[in-house]
Amino acid sequence: MVNIGFQIVHFVITILFFIFLVATNAVIMVYLERKVMALMQDRVGPKHYGPFGSLQSTYDVLKLLLKEIVRSRETDNAIFMLAPMIFFAPVLTAFVMLPFSPFMTTSALGTGILLYVALSSLDVIGVFMAGWGSNSKYSLIGGLRSTAQMISYELPLLLSLVGVVMLTSFVSHNGIGSISFTDIINAQMHPWWLWFVLLQPLGLIIYYTCGLAETNRAPFDLPEAESELVAGYLTEYSGMQWAMFFLGEYGNMLIVSSVATALFLGGWSGPGADLAFWHAHVTANPGGIFSVADLIFNVIAVFWFLVKVYALQGIFIWVRTTLPRLRADQLMQYAWLILIPMTLLNILVTAVLLLAVPQPYTLWVTGGVNFLLLIGYIILLTRAIGASPKGTLPPWVEARKRAARTGLGAPGLPKPPAASLPPGEPEPAASR
Amino acid sequence: MLAGQIAFYVLAAAAIGSGIGVIAFRNAVYSALSLIVNLFCLALFFLMLNAIFLATVQVLVYAGAIMVLFLFVVTMLSPENDESLPTPDRLGLWQRGAAVGLGIILAGAIGYIVVGQAALHPDAVATGAQDLASQISRNGNTEAFGQALFHGFLFPFEVTSVILVAAIVGAVVLGRRTSSREGE
Amino acid sequence: MAPFVPILIMMGLAFAFVVLVTIVTFILGPKKPTPQKNAPYECGISEITPPQRRFPIKYLVTGMLFIIFDIEAASLVPMAVLMKRLGVTGLIELVTFIAILLVAFLYVWRKGAFTWE
Numbered sequence: 220m221v222n223i224g225f226q227i228v229h230f231v232i233t234i235l236f237f238i239f240l241v242a243t244n245a246v247i248m249v250y251l252e253r254k255v256m257a258l259m260q261d262r263v264g265p266k267h268y269g270p271f272g273s274l275q276s277t278y279d280v281l282k283l284l285l286k287e288i289v290r291s292r293e294t295d296n297a298i299f300m301l302a303p304m305i306f307f308a309p310v311l312t313a314f315v316m317l318p319f320s321p322f323m324t325t326s327a328l329g330t331g332i333l334l335y336v337a338l339s340s341l342d343v344i345g346v347f348m349a350g351w352g353s354n355s356k357y358s359l360i361g362g363l364r365s366t367a368q369m370i371s372y373e374l375p376l377l378l379s380l381v382g383v384v385m386l387t388s389f390v391s392h393n394g395i396g397s398i399s400f401t402d403i404i405n406a407q408m409h410p411w412w413l414w415f416v417l418l419q420p421l422g423l424i425i426y427y428t429c430g431l432a433e434t435n436r437a438p439f440d441l442p443e444a445e446s447e448l449v450a451g452y453l454t455e456y457s458g459m460q461w462a463m464f465f466l467g468e469y470g471n472m473l474i475v476s477s478v479a480t481a482l483f484l485g486g487w488s489g490p491g492a493d494l495a496f497w498h499a500h501v502t503a504n505p506g507g508i509f510s511v512a513d514l515i516f517n518v519i520a521v522f523w524f525l526v527k528v529y530a531l532q533g534i535f536i537w538v539r540t541t542l543p544r545l546r547a548d549q550l551m552q553y554a555w556l557i558l559i560p561m562t563l564l565n566i567l568v569t570a571v572l573l574l575a576v577p578q579p580y581t582l583w584v585t586g587g588v589n590f591l592l593l594i595g596y597i598i599l600l601t602r603a604i605g606a607s608p609k610g611t612l613p614p615w616v617e618a619r620k621r622a623a624r625t626g627l628g629a630p631g632l633p634k635p636p637a638a639s640l641p642p643g644e645p646e647p648a649a650s651r
Numbered sequence: 652m653l654a655g656q657i658a659f660y661v662l663a664a665a666a667i668g669s670g671i672g673v674i675a676f677r678n679a680v681y682s683a684l685s686l687i688v689n690l691f692c693l694a695l696f697f698l699m700l701n702a703i704f705l706a707t708v709q710v711l712v713y714a715g716a717i718m719v720l721f722l723f724v725v726t727m728l729s730p731e732n733d734e735s736l737p738t739p740d741r742l743g744l745w746q747r748g749a750a751v752g753l754g755i756i757l758a759g760a761i762g763y764i765v766v767g768q769a770a771l772h773p774d775a776v777a778t779g780a781q782d783l784a785s786q787i788s789r790n791g792n793t794e795a796f797g798q799a800l801f802h803g804f805l806f807p808f809e810v811t812s813v814i815l816v817a818a819i820v821g822a823v824v825l826g827r828r829t830s831s832r833e834g835e
Numbered sequence: 836m837a838p839f840v841p842i843l844i845m846m847g848l849a850f851a852f853v854v855l856v857t858i859v860t861f862i863l864g865p866k867k868p869t870p871q872k873n874a875p876y877e878c879g880i881s882e883i884t885p886p887q888r889r890f891p892i893k894y895l896v897t898g899m900l901f902i903i904f905d906i907e908a909a910s911l912v913p914m915a916v917l918m919k920r921l922g923v924t925g926l927i928e929l930v931t932f933i934a935i936l937l938v939a940f941l942y943v944w945r946k947g948a949f950t951w952e
Contacts, residue, residue, distance in 0.1 A: 308849035325841040333707040340715025377908040384915035459860035720898035797913030812935040819939040822899035
């Protein structure tokens with residue numbers, strides 16, 4: 220029944236769906252972001268074009284198309300022109316292995332997770348090329364910072380997914396797990412709602428944090444810290460070339476959310492999208508559309524997948540309005556000193572529990588302990604950030620102490636003897 | 652399998668072209684970027700052989716990680732701005748001699764493989780590489796790779812981690828020495 | 836269909852898309868270059884010295900560490916796939932592997948490679 224003609228039609232439909240999704244997602248997310256941020260900050264946001272200003276970002280796209288491409292005379296032309304392509308191509312390619320429903324997937328590549336991480340590491344090269352090719356100081360510094368940040372957060376990103384892979388191995392009947400997204404989604408339907416977020420909540424939180432950093436979103440938007448670096452590696456780009464980076468970034472957000480959905484939130488499972496329920500109506504090959512029941516089933520599946528994806532993307536916006544930007548060195552230390560040890564601990568604990576706890580309780584204990592680990596992680600985080608108001612002093616007292624320590628002496632204040640300072644005074648805004 | 656052959660020749664041309672680019676470009680960053688293209692072509696060759704896992708890791712480790720380090724090093728040294736570093740027209744006699752010697756060894760190795768039809772090493776056959784080849788056509792050969800790694804080649808695998816530790820120590824020592832020199 | 840075909844097609848489409856959009860905006864957009872407009876961005880003043888394009892060294896060690904831990908993470912994945920099969924032996928292998936690398940991690944930490952700025 221599955222002939223080559225059907226394969227080609229299937230492939231074309233799927234690819235068009237993905238391209239449509241990437242393009243509309245950027246438009247929708249730009250609008251949503253402005254509107255939701257405005258609501259959260261007690262402003263109105265876009266309101267002039269379309270109902271509730273909903274056509275604003277569409278007009279923005281048209282405006283960008285009509286803009287002049289400005290190129291600084293010192294740019295390295297070849298690299299400058301190639302950079303948007305190198306940045307955008309992996310983003311679009313990453314959709315190849317994402318299953319939005321049993322039908323809406325191109326090829327169930329066996330190495331889904333690794334391929335995703337590999338493609339996101341190609342993005343780094345695009346960012347580097349943009350920064351270096353622009354040949355402007357802000358672009359250079361932005362590109363460098365962004366490169367270092369993206370490679371640092373790629374490690375915990377991959378390590379946080381290892382726990383999920385272990386679970387697939389444990390749940391499977393023959394002890395062989397999988398790193399393909401389709402297989403992992405199927406594994407989460409094994410007893411009906413075994414979403415891996417229930418067993419690996421820490422994994423999801425760390426993965427999502429790294430996703431924020433990989434997409435250069437707040438609070439990790441240092442490369443684009445406009446107060447320091449103008450626009451980072453995007454400084455010299457204009458018009459549609461700039462928009463390509465923008466599209467790539469929003470595509471990246473979509474991918475991060477989709478991967479989190481597929482690996483932790485059960486993919487397209489949800490009320491009405493259970494394959495067993497449709498089993499009588501759906502044809503033997505769940506990846507095809509041969510009947511009305513197939514069609515309805517796939518529509519419901521895509522619906523649930525997109526609901527989860529947009530819920531996660533909403534959290535992107537929420538986080539952006541809530542958290543302040545990190546400092547450059549804190550950002551790197553957060554990746555290397557907190558996230559990587561935490562993910563390694565998670566892997567070890569998960570492995571030990573899965574093998575040691577006897578059968579009927581295994582998943583319960585694993586999930587419970589992982590929730591405890593999550594609480595521990597949050598406590599560690601509050602300690603590490605040191606954001607508690609406890610023990611902080613008024614600014615003028617701090618200034619006086621600092622002046623005493625450096626020996627400069629604040630104006631108008633007598634210099635206190637060094638011995639009168641309390642011993643072991645903590646550094647203000649300590650980074651660990 | 653005509654399409655496969657066409658894909659192979661196109662890829663081979665791209666790989667050789669980018670390989671020539673690596674040595675032909677005067678600008679070191681261009682060379683590094685050509686090397687990325689070259690490594691990516693190599694990953695596609697792996698894909699064509701159905702070695703999906705290897706192809707993915709090739710992109711992940713070489714085109715992603717190692718090339719980022721190359722770019723860091725190249726931009727840090729920026730050879731075109733630095734008079735003290737050797738450029739092709741400033742190479743010493745021994746460097747030319749070494750290049751010729753290494754080239755002869757490489758040509759010999761390639762000739763040996765092409766002419767002699769080199770087979771798998773007996774150790775590899777004993778520890779399941781044949782088994783691996785039979786499983787390779789299956790969708791997703793990660794588990795085949797894992798089987799070979801954790802059953803057949805366990806000791807080399809653990810030794811790898813020791814080598815990685817040595818690499819880390821080396822990286823830190825070299826990095827610190829260079830940075831203290833930069834700081835002067 | 837061979838597994839690499841969709842990857843190549845998607846990559847090709849992405850490149851074609853970017854090229855197409857660039858061409859369209861080249862045709863539609865105005866082209867009025869002025870010396871001021873084409874100067875590299877410098878907060879409104881004219882550039883005094885061109886950028887050196889030399890990156891500082893402090894991220895070099897980060898890059899090296901990244902390679903090493905990347906290899907570690909990539910080899911943990913096949914291990915995790917076979918978790919149940921390998922059983923306790925696999926666990927011991929995993930612990931050994933992570934422990935050896937943890938030594939390196941602690942060494943690097945003590946040497947201060949994780950202090951930027």
